[in-house]
Amino acid sequence: MSKSKNIRTSSEIRETFLSFFEKKNHKRVASSSLVPGNDPTLLFTNAGMVQFKDVFLGHDKRKYTRATTAQRCVRAGGKHNDLENVGYTARHHTFFEMMGNFSFGDYFKREAIQYCWEFLTVVLKIPAEKLWVTIYEEDSEAEEIWLNEMGIDPERFGRIGAKDNFWSMGDTGPCGPCSEVFYDHGSAVAGGPPGSADEEGDRYIEIWNLVFMQYDRDSEGVLNPLPKPSVDTGMGLERVAAILQGVHSNYEIDLFQQLIQQAAKATHCKDSEHKSLRVIADHIRSCSFLIADGVIPSNEGRGYVLRRIIRRAARHAYKLGQTKPFFYTLVDGLCQLMGDAYPELLKCQEHTTQVLKVEEQRFGETLVKGMKILEDYLNGDKKSDKRKKIDGEFAFKLYDTYGFPIDLTADIARERNLKIDHKGFDKAMKKQQEGSRDVGTFTIDYTDRISLDAVTDFTGYDCTQQNSNIIALFHEGEKVTTLTKDQVGVVVIEQTPFYAESGGQVGDQGIISQNENEFRVQNTQKQAGGLILHIGRVDKGAMSDNKACKAQVTSAQRQATALNHSATHLMHSALRQVLGDHVSQKGSLVNDERLRFDFAHHAPVTAAELINIENLVNEQIRLNTAVDTQLMSYDEALTSGAMALFGEKYGDEVRVLRIGDYSVELCGGTHVSRVGDIGLFKITTETGSASGVRRIEGVTGKGAIDYIQNHQQQLDKVSHLVKGTVNQSAHKVEQLIEKNRVLEKEMAQLKSKLASNQGSELASKAIAVGELKVLAARLEGVDPKSLRDMVDQLKNKLGAAAIVLAVVNNDKVSLVAGVTKGHTKQIKAGDLVNVVATKVGGKGGGRPDMAQAGGNDPSGLDAALMTVTGWVEEKMGL
Incomplete structure (x- = not known):
């Protein structure tokens, strides 16, 4: 393959693409995370449109109607899994970059096609005769633009069916025809054009896909035209780089x-x-x-x-x-x-x-x-x-x-x-x-069945009570006009001070009332479109829709939650200061009782590090710095140094929470006005929650005081028990532990001596069965370990023997059986021990020469031991 005169590095291609579309009035938007923040059905971000999914669905509004991105993508696991092919083909990768341009109800097919063709043939100077274009077979509009306006050679143009050239977001929702552009690597490479029997070959490689979202598919499958059609395109950076660098395989770029x-x-x-x-x-x-x-x-x-x-x-x-x-x-x-x-x-x-x-x-x-x-x-x-x-x-x-x-x-x-x-x-x-599955209980969640064309205005940053109007009531997922006493349901109001669960902070609780009628809000949730659901039960009277109401958040609970949430931000910064900038939030829970924070770190946090973290947070609390919140664009927030959190979904406009110069994060939760309001911060536990993830739990305010007082009481109790002062307690406990260790050692020696003495006495009670000595006996005051030692001693003492010893402790039977090695072909210790175990409600096993068992019915033990000699005789054919 001859090399292009305008060879470009991958970095040049990436920047050229983004600059090209910026000049076409597109907003350059940063790549989103590989972890989708707005689509729980996706393992990873696998296309450029993923971060704009809610924009296409109408759930998210942006200040721009045109965008361009260089999106990092992963296809491994789940529906899109290229892992097995990676390394063995020219173009399969787990990671790739998707260049894209998008129109949200702005331009449509004509401009999308024009931009694509101009970039490929004019900017990148790829010869038109090397490109092949396909459209959806019923898309006459795209055909007209390509053939008559762009002047595509009809010989290098094809119509493809819905399987490859009609895109949909799901069974219902936005969908539309596609147009794809392929590069012809030449006759030296096997393969036929798109739509042919040989299309699976590597000669014709797709480099750009234009998706025209012009329909909304309803539940009956009917395609209804969208009022504002949109465009989603994707160009593979690695594939285009291979073309411009004159190579066939992506691995050669x-x-x-x-x-x-x-x-x-x-x-x-x-x-x-x-x-x-x-x-x-x-x-x-x-x-x-x-x-x-x-x-x-x-x-x-x-x-x-x-x-x-x-x-x-x-x-x-x-x-x-x-x-x-x-x-x-x-x-x-x-x-x-x-x-x-x-x-x-x-x-x-x-x-x-x-x-x-x-x-x-x-x-x-x-x-x-x-x-x-x-x-x-x-x-x-x-x-x-x-x-x-x-x-x-x-x-x-x-x-x-x-x-x-x-x-x-x-x-x-x-x-x-x-x-x-x-x-x-x-x-x-x-x-x-199936063998390890736990049987659990579940409750039915009806909130996912609630659908309402409305958005709730949240007023809770400034107040905890609000006069409003009820616009809808739901019971078991169905819309109703009233909710009566003791009925569980959902209330939707126009404006609400109730914070909906988000970002790790739990939803608010409180009361929504209509005169004497009261609905107790037990949880508050938010749907993707901005609808806030107040979930709870009618305590008094009945609630009616389309009527005025008063919404009152439980203020004490909200304030206690705010203390913990603001402390979480301080702790996050302290963690990064003590452990390193690699620390990133992996999950959190913030309620009125405690805070829980999961973060990426490869080792347990040491006691000294925990003290340091705790001291840094409390130092900030004592400084009593003001907490400032500002609304700004997502890009502006990141430029200002704000941290975006793992797995969170952010719109174009975000809320930035700043605590002096110490902490700056994107956060939509409720917080204190000054960090001195937190009062006190105390770490309670540090554990591992997953591989490479640590978890810290803590308390603040009164919760921290209660925690410290409780520990002081426990320490005072220990001091009293060891008959010393608080300062002497640790030393006195150490003395007790050492004394206990010495006593345990002496006890073990006495037990071993007792077992040895009993063993000598038992040997004389063995019964001769052929060439074997058989012994089955019940002992007193012996632990299971000593029982095994006694069997070994008796085997040595008796020479050729089959032995079963038993002891009962706390109504539990412990059994040990031993057979000398020269006789394990005739009698196995596992079989021998089960002669007794099966008669005392147990079962056992082990090696041919040594086995043990347990049982929970000591009442049959003596009778069971009496059967051992007869069983051995039968096994030996005597």
């Missing part, structure tokens, strides 16, 4: 080549086209960006997908002979390559490196063992040929015991031209899940 060369050097791999190098180069991109966006390796959800990608990279490094962690060392090169375009990558560089290193080290401990077991399995034994298929049960064992994700095993199978039993794996997984 600058973004990958530098990483591949770095990986080749580190692994001493001389084959720069080795597929494992491609895998590693791709995976460092997705892993680093996911961690920078707050995802931590774990065993569920997004964290598990990240773990799978890391482990796949580690396996390919192992394949190249790398037995020690090295994947994490590529972070530095990636930051140099993409840090200018994505500053968040640089900001989290140290944290990303640490997380990858720890995860790689953990998996490395089992990777070698798992690979050896897999190799032995694949090679079969001397009596059989090598296997042609990996059994599902075995694949599950690799997953369950050695942490091999199924796609990692499938990767290995693919390299050996083997098939893998996915159904068998799924069956084994389902069996385990």
